[in-house]
Every structure is written in C-alpha cells, then in structure tokens.
Amino acid sequence: MKSRRPHFSLLTVAAATVAFSACPAWAQLKLGFNVPLTGFAAADGKSSLEGAKLAVEQANAKGGVAGQKIELVVYDDQATPKEAVPSATKMVEKDQVVAAVSGSYSGSTRAAAVIFQRAQVPYVVAYAIHPDITLAGDYMFRVSAMGEVQGRGGAKLVQNLGKKKVVLVTLKNDFGQALAAGFKEAAPKLGINIINEYEYGMPDRQFGPLVSKIKSDNPDVIYASGYFFTAGPLVSQLRAAGVTAPIIGQEGYDSDKFIEIAGPASEGTYVTTSLDRDSDAPATKAFLADYRKATGSGADMVAAASFTATSVAIEGLKKSGGKGGAALRDAIAAGSYDMPIGKLEFNDLHEVKKDIQVQIVKDKAFRRHSIISDQVLLAPPTKAK
Amino acid sequence: MLAIELIAQGLIQGSIYALVALGLTLVYGLLRILHVAHAALFTLGGYVGVLVCNASGNLPLGFFCAALVSGLGGVVMFRLAYQPLLNQPPYVALIASIGLFIASEEAFRIIFGAQGMSFNTPSLEQQFSIGGLQFKLAELLVMLSTAAIIGVLAFLQSRTRVGIACQATVSDPQMAQSFGISLRQVRDINFFVGSALAGFAGVWVALLNNLVEPTMGSVPSYKALAIIVLGGLGSVPGTLTAALLLGVIEAFGTIYLGGILDRNAIAFAFLIAVLMVRPQGLFARS
Numbered sequence: 248m249k250s251r252r253p254h255f256s257l258l259t260v261a262a263a264t265v266a267f268s269a270c271p272a273w274a275q276l277k278l279g280f281n282v283p284l285t286g287f288a289a290a291d292g293k294s295s296l297e298g299a300k301l302a303v304e305q306a307n308a309k310g311g312v313a314g315q316k317i318e319l320v321v322y323d324d325q326a327t328p329k330e331a332v333p334s335a336t337k338m339v340e341k342d343q344v345v346a347a348v349s350g351s352y353s354g355s356t357r358a359a360a361v362i363f364q365r366a367q368v369p370y371v372v373a374y375a376i377h378p379d380i381t382l383a384g385d386y387m388f389r390v391s392a393m394g395e396v397q398g399r400g401g402a403k404l405v406q407n408l409g410k411k412k413v414v415l416v417t418l419k420n421d422f423g424q425a426l427a428a429g430f431k432e433a434a435p436k437l438g439i440n441i442i443n444e445y446e447y448g449m450p451d452r453q454f455g456p457l458v459s460k461i462k463s464d465n466p467d468v469i470y471a472s473g474y475f476f477t478a479g480p481l482v483s484q485l486r487a488a489g490v491t492a493p494i495i496g497q498e499g500y501d502s503d504k505f506i507e508i509a510g511p512a513s514e515g516t517y518v519t520t521s522l523d524r525d526s527d528a529p530a531t532k533a534f535l536a537d538y539r540k541a542t543g544s545g546a547d548m549v550a551a552a553s554f555t556a557t558s559v560a561i562e563g564l565k566k567s568g569g570k571g572g573a574a575l576r577d578a579i580a581a582g583s584y585d586m587p588i589g590k591l592e593f594n595d596l597h598e599v600k601k602d603i604q605v606q607i608v609k610d611k612a613f614r615r616h617s618i619i620s621d622q623v624l625l626a627p628p629t630k631a632k
Numbered sequence: 633m634l635a636i637e638l639i640a641q642g643l644i645q646g647s648i649y650a651l652v653a654l655g656l657t658l659v660y661g662l663l664r665i666l667h668v669a670h671a672a673l674f675t676l677g678g679y680v681g682v683l684v685c686n687a688s689g690n691l692p693l694g695f696f697c698a699a700l701v702s703g704l705g706g707v708v709m710f711r712l713a714y715q716p717l718l719n720q721p722p723y724v725a726l727i728a729s730i731g732l733f734i735a736s737e738e739a740f741r742i743i744f745g746a747q748g749m750s751f752n753t754p755s756l757e758q759q760f761s762i763g764g765l766q767f768k769l770a771e772l773l774v775m776l777s778t779a780a781i782i783g784v785l786a787f788l789q790s791r792t793r794v795g796i797a798c799q800a801t802v803s804d805p806q807m808a809q810s811f812g813i814s815l816r817q818v819r820d821i822n823f824f825v826g827s828a829l830a831g832f833a834g835v836w837v838a839l840l841n842n843l844v845e846p847t848m849g850s851v852p853s854y855k856a857l858a859i860i861v862l863g864g865l866g867s868v869p870g871t872l873t874a875a876l877l878l879g880v881i882e883a884f885g886t887i888y889l890g891g892i893l894d895r896n897a898i899a900f901a902f903l904i905a906v907l908m909v910r911p912q913g914l915f916a917r918s
Contacts, residue, residue: 285738287847289746419894445887448894450851452841453648455641455771456883463634476748480841487759487768507750508843510757 275318276311276569278303278560279338279347279368281331281359282553287449288326288352290476290504291549295350295373296321297542298553305537306561313569317561320344324355331355335362344368345571346560350553353377353394353421360387369563369576373556374498374521374549377421378628381596386576388597390555390588391498391521394422396627398429400519400603400619401470401495406437407617408493408517414464415444416457416471416481418499423472426497430470433624442466447473452480458488466492474499479508486512493517501548506611513608517616521588522551523604525615534587548588555586598627637765638883644771646879647778651833652852653859653871654782655706655826661802661866662822664722665714666857668729670830671849672736673709677702677831678844679740682749691755695835702831706823715819733853740846748845756839770839777836781829782872789868798822802866851896858899862906862913870915877914878902 280299283292303319311317320342322334331351338344339362347363349356349372356375363370364384372380372387376394381387392400405413413434417427427444434441443464445457461469469492471481478500485494486509494516496505501520506513523531534554538546546554563579564570584591591599603625607616619625652674659667677698685694713732717725756770789795800808801818809815838844859878863870878899885898893901906914 285741285746289741289846290748293746446890447886448896450847451895452837452843452848453645455644456638456886459634459637459641460887462637476843476845479750479843483842484840487757487766489759489766504747508748508841510750510754510842 276315277318277320277342277344279344280319280321280350281324281334282350283326284323286325294547294550295553298550299350299557301541302554302557312564315569324351326352326355328354328358331359335359339366346575348556348560349375356380367572369579371556371560373552376425381598388579390599391552393627394425395429396625397497397519398426399433399624402430402433402437402439403619403621403624404495404605405439405468410467412440412442412467414461414466414469415441417446418472419446419448426472454481454484458484462488462490468492469494475502475505479505482509482516483512498548503545506608516608518606519603520548520606522548523615524613530585531587551587555588559584595630600627639880640765642880642883644774646876647775648833649859649879650778650872650875651829653856653875655829656856657860657866657871658822658826665725668853669732671853672733673702673705673827674830674834674852675849676705677834678838679744681835682751682838682844686752698831698835699828703824703828706827707820710823737846748843750842754842774836855899858903862903864913864915867915874914
C-alpha cells in the first residue's frame with residue numbers, strides 16, 4: 248500500500264502542471280464583479296451572481312470577445328463599503344480587470360465607484376440606485392432607474408389607481424430614502440396627500456406598533472419601501488391586522504420569496520420594477536427561459552438587472568475589440584441595447600431612460616398590471632442638473 | 633384606542649424578549665458569562681421548528697423538537713466552549729461567545745441558504761377580535777404560552793429539589809457542592825432550560841414573520857443583553873419586567889420617536905436612562 252502513495256501524488260502534480268501550463272493558451276478577458284454573497288444581502292447576491300454568470304456563459308458560448316474568453320472575477324462585498332473598497336482595489340491592481348460590474352447595493356457600489364473612476368475602469372451598475380454613483384465620473388454606467396425616478400413612478404401609480412391619501416413606510420437606508428425623496432417630490436404635482444411617514448430599520452421584521460398606527464391613519468394606499476425579507480412580514484402583518492388599503496412596493500419586493508413569506512396576504516400587492524414577466528419582448532422571454540433552465544428557479548429583478556449590466560459591459564468590449572479604458576467607456580456610452588429589462592440607451596450622465604413596469608401579485612405570481620411611461624416625470628437626471 | 637393597541641403589541645414583542653432573555657439571565661446568574669451566542673440557539677430553534685413542521689405538518693411537534701434541539705445545543709456549547717474557559721477572566725468567555733455567534737450565523741447561511749425559510753402552510757393565522765382589537769391567533773398564543781412557561785418555571789424553581797439545587801448553586805456554589813449538589817448537573821440543566829426557551833421563542837418569531845433567516849438572532853443577541861442589565865444581572869423577575877417594559881416602550885417609541893431614534897436604539901436609550909437613576913438595574917439581587 249505504502250508504495251502506491253507517491254505514485255498517486257506524482258500523478259496529481261503532473262496533472263495539475265499540465266492543467267496550469269495549459270491556461271495561458273486561452274487568453275482571458277477579466278471582468279470584475281462585486282456582489283454580496285454573505286451578510287444580510289446574500290440572498291439578492293445569489294440571484295445577482297446567477298444573472299451575471301449566465302451573461303458570461305452565453306457570451307463565451309458564442310466565441311467570447313475578440314477570440315478571448317471572458318472570465319468573471321467575483322468578490323464578495325457583503326453590501327458594505329468596508330468590503331467593497333478592498334475588493335475594488337484588488338480588481339484594479341491585482342486582477343487588472345478591463346471592466347467591472349456591480350451586482351450589489353448602493354452603499355458598497357458608491358464606495359467602489361470612486362476607485363474604478365480613478366483607475367479609469369468602466370463600471371456598469373446593475374441595480375444600486377443612489378444618485379452619487381453616476382456622479383462619481385464618466386466611467387460609471389447604470390442600467391436601472393435611479394431611486395428618485397422610481398419614487399416618482401410610485402407616485403404616478405398612486406394617481407393612476409385613483410387614490411389620494413398615502414402613508415409612506417420608508418426603509419432607513421440609501422434605497423428607501425431615495426425612493427421616498429422621489430415620491431415626495433412628485434406627490435404635490437399629482438394631487439397626492441402624504442398623511443404620514445414612518446421609518447424602519449433593516450433588521451426590523453416585527454411591525455406591530457407601526458401597523459396599529461397605520462390602521463388608525465386609515466390611508467387610501469400604502470407606499471412601503473423594503474426588500475422581500477422586510478416587506479414579506481410587513482405586508483402579512485398589515486393584512487392580519489385588517490388593513491385593506493392597497494400596498495405599493497418596489498424592486499426590493501421583486502422576488503418569489505416575497506410571495507412565499509407573505510403568503511395569501513401578498514395577493515394584490517403592486518410592485519414598481521424593471522422586469523415584466525409577461526413581456527412579449529424576445530430578449531425578456533429568452534432571458535426568463537434561459538435563467539430557469541440554468542438555475543431551476545424563476546428570475547427576479549436583481550438577476551435580470553445583473554444579467555443586463557454584465558451583457559452591456561460585454562457588448563462594449565466587443566465593440567472596443569477587448570480594449571478597456573477610454574475606448575471601452577466610449578463604446579458602452581454609444582451603444583443601444585436590447586435587454587431583458589427593456590431597450591436601453593445612456594444619456595450624458597450615463598443613466599438610462601426607461602419605462603417602469605408595474606407588476607401585481609396574482610395567483611401566487613407576479614403578473615403585468617400596467618406600464619408607466621411618462622417621459623417628463625421619469626426623466627433621469629443629466630449632467631446639467 | 634391606539635394606546636391600548638400599542639400596549640398590546642408591546643406585550644407581544646416583550647414576551648419574545650422575555651423568553652430569549654430568561655435563558656441569558658439564568659446563565660449569567662450561574663456562571664457570570666455574557667452568553668451572546670444564546671441568540672444562535674434562538675435562530676436554531678426557528679430553523680428546527682420550520683423544518684420539522686414542514687416535514688410533519690405538526691406544529692406542536694415543531695415546538696417540541698426546536699426546544700429539545702436548542703436545549704441540547706446549549707449544553708454542547710457550554711461543554712465545548714465555556715467549560716474550558718471557566719477559570720479565565722470573564723471577557724475570555726465573552727469573546728468566545730461572540731466568535732461562536734458569528735460562526736453560527738454563517739453556518740446557518742451555508743447549511744440552510746441565504747434566502748431564509750418559511751412554513752409551507754403557515755399556522756395560527758386565524759384572526760381574533762378582542763374588545764375591538766384585532767389579533768392573529770399566533771400573537772395571542774405567544775403571550776399566553778410565555779406566561780404559562782414562566783409560571784411553570786417559577787413553580788419548578790421554588791418547589792422541586794432540582795430547582796432548589798439551582799438556586800443554592802447560584803447563591804453559593806461551594807456551599808452547594810459541599811451539600812452534595814453536582815455543579816456539573818446544575819450547569820447542564822441551566823443551559824438546557826435557558827436554551828430550550830430561546831429555541832421555543834425562535835419558533836414563535838418564525839410563525840409571526842413566516843420567515844427564519846441566518847441573521848434573525850442579531851437583534852436579540854444585543855437586545856437581550858440590554859434587558860438582563862436593565863433587570864439587574866441575574867434576576868429572573870427583573871428580566872421579565874424589563875423585557876415587557878421594553879416591548880411597550882419600543883412600541884410607543886417606534887411611533888412617536890421614530891424620526892429621532894432608531895427602534896433598536898430605544899432599548900439602549902432606556903437602558904442608559906434607567907442606569908442613571910438605578911445603577912444596579914430595576915430589580916437588583918441583594
């Protein structure tokens with residue numbers, strides 16, 4: 248027995264040597280990707296990573312970029328700036344990525360944006376919505392609607408539903424506050440009366456006191472920001488207490504997990520988002536089918552946005568012939584993209600102008616309710632303002 | 633009317649705090665360890681409750697298994713992590729406890745997934761109206777079961793040999809030992825009972841939110857510490873009062889102080905206010 252061991256390990260070493268020496272033969276283009284794989288946002292991070300991986304696999308299956316395969320270099324940023332900064336620095340210094348994609352939240356993406364801008368590495372942001380991200384500089388791109396724009400879309404939906412008295416329930420982070428700011432900006436113009444606003448923290452799951460107060464406010468509609476893990480308990484507790492006013496959520500609700508947690512209480516909840524599950528657009532239909540095939544589960548907004556951001560970076564690379572820096576920046580900026588979350592073009596601040604999809608929970612699934620396409624109200628900010 | 637509703641909601645939340653903090657205070661009373669990892673057993677209880685209930689469709693069985701597994705988990709934690717550190721200064725055990733808690737959170741994430749788990753068919757969703765207030769059955773049962781459990785524990789502690797042995801060990805371990813009480817046994821029982829209560833509370837929270845997550849223990853981990861300090865470290869009646877009082881104060885604070893003070897900061901603002909007036913806590917042991 249003893250004599251067999253050295254042979255075995257020699258064989259392993261030999262195999263490993265062959266494998267490693269084979270690597271340089273396939274030149275690889277490195278695409279950085281920061282995403283929360285641990286910590287409170289890990290569930291979104293998982294969807295996001297699946298979306299990005301799918302985009303890379305599809306591009307590689309079609310021959311990659313300029314004869315090179317794309318390699319996704321993934322860093323877990325835990326959705327916190329303190330992890331995002333070293334991750335972004337490593338991507339720039341050690342991995343020397345040609346471009347990077349954010350599959351993470353606003354806090355970490357804002358911190359990373361400054362580093363990529365300084366290094367002149369184009370950074371395409373999937374679903375982080377804070378305004379400061381694209382203000383970091385001209386190497387920044389965002390494929391989803393900014394928080395304020397989504398908030399304005401929420402106010403428009405209230406008007407479309409013919410409601411007047413609103414209670415805002417705002418999550419105390421970048422996401423919730425940006426949404427509330429947009430909503431409050433648009434509300435007076437649309438004749439909406441905000442009768443009360445309450446805030447809650449990320450760890451909160453028990454909303455008993457808040458629910459009691461909302462019940463006594465007796466609003467026509469509730470505009471509540473949050474993620475599926477806060478919104479699920481919130482919606483179910485509101486309904487259990489007998490509050491029947493319609494509830495409007497946003498992208499953060501956009502996960503089958505929301506329906507699972509809130510159960511029957513989720514029926515009739517509106518969500519303003521960027522993924523329309525009932526879309527006839529070929530890019531959306533193909534993505535929904537491919538995602539299900541690749542992962543065995545339905546896609547959510549985070550997966551669709553991350554797939555889109557990664558695909559936009561890859562399209563840019565194809566046009567720049569695999570070159571990074573200014574060539575890639577200009578290629579991405581000039582492009583027009585047909586993506587699962589709609590047709591995208593960047594303005595001078597590298598924000599996209601797009602419609603907002605309103606989905607409603609019906610028979611345990613997100614279904615199309617309406618589309619908000621008010622060009623003036625939903626206009627993203629430009630360099631001028 | 634709103635005030636009554638807020639008090640009721642505060643008592644529901646306070647009952648959960650009480651169940652979690654009781655175990656912590658038992659451990660502190662006995663060993664002078666601030667057992668942060670106690671909250672991991674609360675999370676463990678939530679997961680076991682959901683898994684067992686989903687597999688068997690039997691909620692009482694879910695509660696039983698959650699309390700049992702968390703209780704045993706507590707004993708294992710004590711034997712492996714704390715017992716070897718008993719002769720070290722108290723902060724050594726505290727550091728071990730924090731490490732254990734962080735490791736458990738990540739272990740839950742790796743084993744059960746980051747997305748959290750829910751009941752296939754949530755139970756106790758029926759709604760009740762009492763005096764114009766609307767409750768979910770689960771909310772009522774949280775309060776009732778907490779009261780029942782505390783009553784039973786109080787009886788066991790004052791009327792049974794094991795309970796009296798525990799009390800004797802808390803007040804003077806050496807004397808208790810010389811009377812033939814096994815310290816090891818008393819410690820095991822304490823950890824088992826305290827951790828089982830945390831596991832039991834975990835299932836209630838899972839039911840109320842229809843969600844268990846790897847991080848569901850993070851708020852109880854520090855809030856329960858604030859509660860046992862408030863209650864006068866190691867005092868069971870003090871912990872109970874502090875837990876219920878904090879629940880009610882938080883309920884009002886969330887609505888009327890929400891703009892200034894985070895809900896989870898209210899516990900500490902209250903703690904500071906009380907300690908300024910009564911540095912020994914609300915119900916310090918003599």
